[in-house]
Every structure is written in structure tokens, then in C-alpha cells.
Amino acid sequence: MLTYTCNISGHPNFYSRYIKMPSDKLLQIGNGYISKSDKADSALVCFSIVANRYSDNMDRHDKEMTMNGYIGRWYVYFFKFFNYEKSYESLLKAKHIAEDINCGLAHIDLNFGCMFQTLAEQCKDKPLKEKALNYYKKAFYESLKENDNNSLNMAFSNMVFVSFNLNKLHTIRNMQKHYAAKKQTEMTLYAHII
Helix, strand or coil: CCCCCCCHHHCHHHHHHHCCCCHHHHHHHHHHHHCCCCCHHHHHHHHHHHHCCCCCCCCHHHHHHHHHHHHHHHHHHHHHCCCHHHHHHHHHHHHHHHHHHCCCHHHHHHHHHHHHHHHHHHHCCHHHHHHHHHHHHHHHHHHHHHCCHHHHHHHHHHHHHHHHHCCCHHHHHHHHHHHHHHCCCHHHHHHHHC
8 A cells, every 4th residue: 555644854844834824715625635645744734734734722713624624634534545554544633623622523434434445445345334334424414413414415415325335225114204304405305215
């Protein structure tokens, strides 16, 4: 397995320029770098600066910024550098912060589901696919609680796909009823397929 870890020591000007920026600006810059194939290391630096600012005595908003920094790190490590250990570690730290501030758990559990589903499909591993399904189910209920329609739609569509693949559509019948009752998006079509 090919893994990559960013070494910012060779870029002191880059680092010193960004270390003083506010977290929201760094997250914006990092998200801009993600779409550029040759800028993944720059995105990782931006997200890492924000994530490393975490402190127990921060206010809720600042903790949410650091949580988003860890989510950004997860994305770069997982999808750009294929460093699954570091991606898992980053997502786990984001989850601890989300639990602390009671915000964003649906989105994070969606990412866990995505991670396990991707690995399951690469390895043809059924237990990993079942783990992905369980995370999608958690994300579904958390998104209902958080009133997060984007995560709700993604969780439901991923649950349909994975549960169908596992021949376990019957396990999401109750969720289908909750989803159909929402009737707030065009994704409701999925609810009627099952």
C-alpha cells in the first residue's frame, strides 16, 4: 500500500504565511486546494494548522472549526494520499470533538461509512461492508435529530445501495418510513423504490 505523509519543513515560507490566518479562511483555502491534483499537500497543511489549534477551553465555534480541520485532513489522507491509518485517526478526532459540542455527528458517521464501504469494495470484504451499513444507519438517525437534510439524503441513498448489495434491504424498512415522511427532497424517490 502506497502512503504519503506531508513534510512541511521544506516549505517554511508557506507554513509561516498560513499559520497566522484565521481558521475559517484556512478551511476555505484548503477546500480550494482539494480540487487541484497537485495541491493536496497544501490542503493538508491548511487543514492541519486548523486541527492543531484544538484546545479543551476553546468556545464551541472554534471547536467546530478544528473539527472541520480534522475532517479535511481525513479527506486528504484517505482520497489523495491513501494513508488509511492517518485518515481514520483524523476522523476519530473529529468525532470526539463532534460529541463534545453535540454537532456534526451525522456528517462524520457518513464519512466513516464511506471509508469502510470504499475499503470493503476494494478488498471484497463483507464484514467491512456491514460496518459501513451500520455507520450509514447511525448517520441517518443522527441527521434526523440534527435536521441535516444533506446528510439524511446521502445516508439513505448509501444505505439503499449497501443494503441491496448485502441482500439486507429488509433491515432499513423502518428508516424508509421515516425518510418517506420527510418528503423534503427529490431523493425521496429512493424511499419508494424499496
